[in-house]
Amino acid sequence: MSIELTPIGVVRTAVAESEIRAETSDVEGELEILPEFAPALEGIDGYSHLFVVWYSHRLRPEQIGPLQVRPRRLTRRGFREEDLPLLGVFALDSPTRPNPIGLTLVRFLGRDGNRLKVRGLDCFDGTPILDVKAYQADYRTPRFSVPEWYERLMDESGHI
Secondary structure: OOOOOOOEEEEEOOOOHHHHHOOOOOEEEEEEEHHHHHHOOOOOOOOOOOEEEEEEOOOOOOOOOOOOOHHHHHHHOHHHHHHOOEEHHHHHOOOOOOEEEEEEEEEEEEEEEEEEEEEEOOOOOOOOEEEEEEOOOOOOOOOOOOOHHHHHHHHOOOOO
């Protein structure tokens, strides 16, 4: 089976790549939707959040395909790499994946034509956008759990 995807737009942000890599949650930018897809934005105004599905076009070749990695971002919090568990990429939000597709939940700040102003980006300027989906109340779950390894490694905000 072959799958072909067409980008519907591109991420625009003036934020330095180092700030995006630092994983701050307040990175602002725009989702510039291509003119031919602008009609798909009808009715989007009024939502508070959007899911952005994007293509991770800047991955190194060795980052595409591995099925297990260590959550190396934790080394920034003092963990030693050799102390981190080897985990399947489906258990993480690591950029290393069999298919380099990203998913980000952003705060929708407003719209100017085919440009959507957002906060919470974790992808670089020029990143191809594959889809945008409005966040709806039924996406929430009142109860959820995380594995023991996640609880052991998470920070005070509940993230690893």
